[in-house]
Amino acid sequence: MTEGAGSTATEACAEHVPNRKECQILSAARTQFLEQGFADTSMDAIARAAGVSKATLYAYFPSKEALFRNLIEIECSQKCTDVPEPDFGAGVEQALRELCGHFVARFLTKEWAAFFQAVSSERWRYPELCHLYFNSGKQNVLDLVSNYLEEAKARGLLAIDDAQMAAEHLLHLTVSDLPMRVALGLDLRSEAEYQRVMESGLAVFLKAYKA
Structure with a gap:
């Protein structure tokens, strides 16, 4: 991954x-x-x-x-620049699997995780920098994922009312505790285990939102 x-x-x-x-x-x-x-x-x-x-x-x-x-x-900004283009030809499940896999892989990349930890370690002395990271990073990702979901909805593949809320649900279900473990410098679960968590979260999401 x-x-x-x-x-x-x-x-x-x-x-x-x-x-x-x-x-x-x-x-x-x-x-x-x-x-x-x-x-x-x-x-x-x-x-x-x-x-x-x-x-x-x-x-x-x-x-x-x-x-x-x-x-x-x-x-x-870079977190969202190399996200795979949505390909719904193989079905919404595969398209969302590739999308979520991108963000899980981000947290499993040592260089990206190290920067994330560098920001979080300054939360007491420079809270405004942490706020900037949280607000900018989160919004960039939510906007991108919600656009994916809106396109899937337009194709009749998903039934959603609030794309931003649905994007939050999808990310929480598939990325799980990975960001918190990275921020706190805790041992990560294996890549295979995160793959299993992602697949399980994706199944729950589709059960709730698939048209």
């Missing part, structure tokens, strides 16, 4: 930030934050890792918080 789960951090940055120097800084900062943590990473260290002067660094990002905020926004 984790194979092909996402592009590297550098590729993700380049996709969302066309300016090469800015992308260079963001990629270096991301590595520093993951290795040292947000609080223990200095702007001096980021400038050295990026191979730029502090003046150049501050020209792009006036503070460490602003830099981290940019990384969060990229992460939230």
